[in-house]
Amino acid sequence: RKTGTLRNFSLSPRDTNEMFGFRYTGYIRVPRTGVYTFRAHSDDGTALWIGDQNVFWSVGQSPKATDSWGQIALQAGLHPLTVGYFQAYGPMTLEMFVSGPGMPERRIPDGMLVHDRAAHGTTR
Numbered sequence: 001r002k003t004g005t006l007r008n009f010s011l012s013p014r015d016t017n018e019m020f021g022f023r024y025t026g027y028i029r030v031p032r033t034g035v036y037t038f039r040a041h042s043d044d045g046t047a048l049w050i051g052d053q054n055v056f057w058s059v060g061q062s063p064k065a066t067d068s069w070g071q072i073a074l075q076a077g078l079h080p081l082t083v084g085y086f087q088a089y090g091p092m093t094l095e096m097f098v099s100g101p102g103m104p105e106r107r108i109p110d111g112m113l114v115h116d117r118a119a120h121g122t123t124r
Contacts (some may be wrong), residue, residue, distance in 0.1 A: 009086035013063040027114040028081040030074045033113075034101035041095040047084040047098075052072065059086075065093050074100075078114060 028050065030036060035063035038055050042045040043065040047057040050072055085094050098112070099105035 001037035021084070024081075024083040024085075027078045027082055028098075029078050029112050030076055030100060031102040031103070033074065033076045035071055035073050036098060037069060037071045038107070039067055039097040039105070041065055041067050041093065041097070043087065043091050043093050045086045046050070046083075046094065047082075049082040050079050064091065070090055076080045081113075 027097075038048055038050075040048065040056070040058065045059045045089070048055040048070065053072060055068075055072050056068045056070035056080055058066065081098065096108045097105050100107045
């Protein structure tokens with residue numbers, strides 16, 4: 001088991017190409033209060049929690065990348081975030097996207113992700 005800090009959702013720390021998983025934890029800063037849509041483009045499985053709410057959970061081995069998505073109402077500010085990912089066999093990918101009030105869908109930018117809550121304010 002390894003631990004470390006990444007700027008975004010990278011699979012590069014892996015030491016094998018099959019049968020591995022990652023759990024990414026930290027915080028996401030949303031700029032406005034409203035409903036946000038999160039989408040994962042991944043192969044094989046991906047899950048997303050914001051706070052204690054499961055936004056989506058996609059499990060199962062797939063021969064190609066698939067999309068999973070969900071929506072959640074959030075107040076502006078920081079929110080605890082957990083992304084789970086697993087890779088069984090074959091191709092691997094993990095891309096995370098967000099859209100929300102006044103924000104068209106885009107990859108979750110590094111600037112929205114925070115690993116040190118104390119340095120960036122209080123959470124919701």
